[in-house]
Amino acid sequence: MDDGLIPLELTGFIGREDELRAVGAAVASSRLVSLVGPGGSGKTRLALRAARDAAFEHRHWVDLAATADPLAVPELVAAALGVLRTADRDGIGVLAGRLADRRTLLCLDNCEHVREAAADVVGELLRRCPLLTVLCTSREPLRLPGETVWRVPPMSREDSVRLFAERSRDLGAAQDPAVVAACARMEGMPLAVELAAAWSGILSPREILDGLDDRFRLLVRGPHGVAARHQTLAASMAWSYDLLQESDRALFERLAVFRGGFSAASAQTLCGERAPVLEGLRSLVEKSLLVADTGGAATRFRMLETVREFAEQRLEAAGAIDAARDRHLEACLELVRSWRDLIDTDKDAWRAAVAAEYENFDAALGWGLSRPDPSLGRELAAELPWFWHSSRRGREGLALLRRAAHLGEGDRTALQARLLTGTALVADTNERREGSELAARAFALAEAAGEERSACLALLLTAIDRLYDDLEAAQRMAAEARERAAGLGDGFVHDAANVLLGMVHHRRDDHARAAALLEEGMRGLAARGDREVASTACGILAVSAALGGDLRRADERARESLALAEPLGDFHRIGMARIAIARIARWAGRPEDSWDALELLLQTDANVEPPPFVPWFFTCVGDLHLDAGDRERARHWYERDLANPGGISEHLLAPDARLGLARALGPGEAANAHVDMAMRAGRDLDMPGLLADAFEAAGELAPDPKRAEEAHHEALAIRAEHGLRLGCVRSLEHLAALADASGSGLEAARLLGACDRAREEIGLAASGLDVPGEAEARREGRSMELEEAVAYARRARGRRSRPASGWASLTPTEVSVVELAITGMTNPEIAGKLFMSRATVKTHLSHAYAKLGIANRTQLATVERR
Known part of the structure; x- marks a missing residue:
């Protein structure tokens, strides 16, 4: 049993033995128990002790007193349960996933001021979680079906006297008739007794009793009961207040x-x-x-x-309340401004400081934005976007920022630019669909208003959005943002822009340049506590290391990414790190480790609709099912990846999922269409690794060995050129299998021998492939480095199938390009026809000219085709 999640009592618990037994019995027999009574009646202390005594495997405490925002209720519950943040998705579903199979007592304290929101959360959790019991404290019931309402009675006369004696630190007071009479006067209200006892070092028991008598005669009217107990406490507090200096x-x-x-x-x-x-x-x-x-x-x-x-x-x-709230707003603004430097030096410390004072900032914002002059409220809102960017309170923050920006609609000021940029920043992690348009608007306004740091950040946010469909634009914007940030001394934008540039090079499989940029950016970000982008960078470095053939280093990097992300409690960042771990484990031949890494994401996915999007998740699960031979389940997961377009052009949508789906479907037109779409995406985005993967899939699905061999050689050539050693091993093994099937067992064995060595060096499991009777050739193959084996395979291809010059030397792609050029098509027209970039068309033509011994298009028609 975990007692650490129930708050410690700061003072001793007195009496209430009968009440504790009754509450314990209620909690044991009912799934929803509400301790109801007026303020000061001891509901919280009774619930604390009852929760501590209850026999539950898991117990969690949530204090709702600090917030007046109904939107905060599910987030506060999620925080208490340690559930990952899922931004704009179904937070209740994530909570339900955590509680569904755990015998848990959930305690919600002080529900009255957010009663409807608390009732919504409690009702939904009880419906979805059969092992959950909820204990609430409130001044009124939640009014849910099946609720056991337990009205907290007054303390007994004996317990009241004991409480007075304990709090006054005078055990002899329990025998004093004046104390007994004073406790009777306070009608068993624990808070009233504690307030009176606090004066015992200054006033005698008789003076306390006389003072209470005077005050109660003024304030207390009506019969005993709940109303009278309200009046009793009011009288006691007024008496204590009057005694203050x-x-x-x-x-x-x-x-x-x-x-x-x-x-x-x-x-x-x-x-x-x-x-x-x-x-x-x-x-x-x-x-x-x-x-x-x-x-x-x-x-x-x-x-x-x-x-x-x-x-x-x-x-x-x-x-005086308006003046006090104005001063509170000013004090909050002064406080958060005093921490501003931490944003650039220690964002972990800044987040912790803001979190500790957030309820004050929230109250001050609500007040400030409602004033006739909302300028101070708008200033405070502009200080907090980085908190909302990575906080469970992001949706609240987005609403407040929109409100603050709306109050300045039409302004062309630096403050309005900061608010729009802050809104775009928070939307980036809470409502991505809105973020891109907001970032563009914020950039334009910040430029016009001369708000340089906001313009720099807005430009970076715009670049991030272009990463999904226009790598050239993303690279151009990121480079400009980095240059601006260097001049402004903006460490976050400078390092994040390096990461973004690294991501562009990663996608283009220029892994040496990518690694240098990602490493530089990640180290700077991590040192400042900019965990979000740092964890992403580290995860990409992990995948890059794996593709380059170092799975051991890749696994270390992926786990470093997870360590960076975990303190954020964010599903997206933690999910990406876990997926990196899973993909690397799968490549290494450890499917059980992949499933372990994905377990948390699978639990969330099962309880949230629509599920929160994390790149590679659905495809990774599909790949694992396909590896296990379960084509139907694999198809289900790949199709889920393709069912979330998000406005992305169809051929650019989840191209890796398309390749998995093609394999799951097996040879045929439907599979070929998916491969063609992925191939087009690889060419349009200039992503060699994706293009090689598409050629590999085409080879696996090819109807005849000759076409399969051509496709696998195309994949091998691309992978070798870009240092994709992991893929090279797969390509060589495909070619070995084809060689063996065609009767070239000696060549196949040599290739497999080289692959055996490469697998050991990279950290891959043994392949299980074999060529009977060629053990010596396989041993010979082990003497080759992977790069030597690639060269061997490509030379062997030349000897068997392709001369060095002439029409027969052209690759299938080069033949297609040349044939279209002969018909008179321009390079752009060929690019559109073959789903490739203009630059790629130009490259293929230049290679073809060299092989054909000609200089230009005009001479193509003169070359005799043999």
Whole structure:
């Protein structure tokens, strides 16, 4: 049983033995128990102790008092459960996936002010999770079917006296008739007893009793019961408040504007004082009007919600609440601005600092944006996009940024540019479809307003979006963003632009240049706590290392990527790292490790509709099923990848999934169409590795050995040229199988011997392929380096099938290009016909001219075809 997820009680628990037994029985027999009662009646303390005593394997505590935003409820629950953030997807589904098969007690404290949202979350989780039990505290029931409403009774007279004696640190007080009478007067309200006991070091029991009598005669009316208990607490708090010194009363009232706790420094900023504030905080803690949590690096103070409401009423009655909220807004803005340098030096520390004060920032934003002059609220919103970019509260942040930007609609100011850029940044991780258009608008406005850093970031965000369909544009924009960032000293954009440029080179299989850029960018990002892009860069480095033939290093890099991503709690970043681990394990012949890496993603996928998108996930699962011989399941997963177009041109959509689907379908027109589409994408995007993969698939599906051999040689040539050693091994093994089938067992054995050696060096499992009777040739093959084996295979091809010059020397692709050129087609027309770039057409023609011994198109018609 895990007790660590239930908060520790800061003071001893007194009495309530009968109530604990009753609540324990209710929790054991009902799936939803709500402890209901007025503020100060002891609901939270009773729930804490009951949760600690309950026999559940997993127990989680969620305090909802800090937020007034219904959107925050599922995110706070997710945070307590350690569930990954899934941005705009079904958060309840992810929660349900975590709880579906775990016997869990989920405790939601202080539900009353977000009761409807809490009821929605609880109702849906109970419906989906049969092993879940929920314990709530609230001033009113959730009103859900099957809810057991347990109304918290007053403390017994004996327990009230014991509580007074414990809190006053005077055990003899339990025998004092004045204490007994005072506790009777407070009608078993634990908070009222604690407030009274806090004065016992200054007032005698008789003075406490007399003071309570005076105050209660003024405030308490009506019969006993819930209403009377509300009045009892109000009278007790008013009595305690009246006893405070004037300076402490003023501080007490002003502190009501804080939400979710505060530090001494924040209180001092709010009040504009130092020593008097520290003394006042100590005094209010001593009077039980503040709670001090000293467990962290710095003490955090907070008011119980009932106490905060009382202080807020006093502040409002004095006509000072607007001024206090204005000062709170100013203090929040001053505070977050004081941390601004951390964004460029230690984003982990910045995120932690903002998270600790976020409920205050949220309250200040709500106030600031509602003012006749919303400028301070808009300024505060412009300081927080990096928090919302990687936070569970991203959707709330996006709504606040939109609101702030809307209030400045039509402005051409630097602030409006910052807000639009911030909105694009948060949309990038929460609503990608909106992010691209926003980034372009933000860039134009930032340029016009002279807001250079925003323009730089907006340009980078625009470049990221072009990565999916226009590598040339992505490369151009990223290079410009990097140049601008260097001049501005913007480390994030500079390093992230390097990563983006590295991704472009990675896709083009220029892995040496890609690795240098990715490595430089990743190290700079990681050093500053820019984990999101750093983890992505590291994952790409892992795949790059694998493709280049170093699976051991690739696995190390993939796990480094996961370590960078995990503190973010983000499904997308963690998912990409896990997929890198899975792909590398699959290539290494360890499918069980692949499935282990994907387990968390599969759980989420099963409970969220539509599932959150992570590149390569569906295709990776499809590949594993296809490896295991399950074509139907493989087809299902590949088709899922193709069912999420996202506005991408059809032939560019998930080309790797198309190749998997082609293999799952088997030879035929449907499979060939998918291969052709992937081949077109490889040519249009200038991605040699994808083009080689398409040739490999074409070879596997070819109807005759000759066409299969041509396709596998095309794949091998591309892979060898770009250092794709992992793919070279596959190509050589395909060619070995074809050679063996054609009667060239000696050649096949030599190639397999070279592949045996390469597999050991790369970290691949043994292939299992064999050529009977050629053991000596296989041993000879082991003497060859992989590059020597590639050269051997290509020479052998020349001896068997292709001369060095003339028509017969042309590759199938070169023949196709030349035949179309002879008909009079221009290079652009040939490119469109054969699904390749103009530059590729030009390259094929130049190779053909050299082999045919001619200089230009005009001479093509004069060359006799043999």
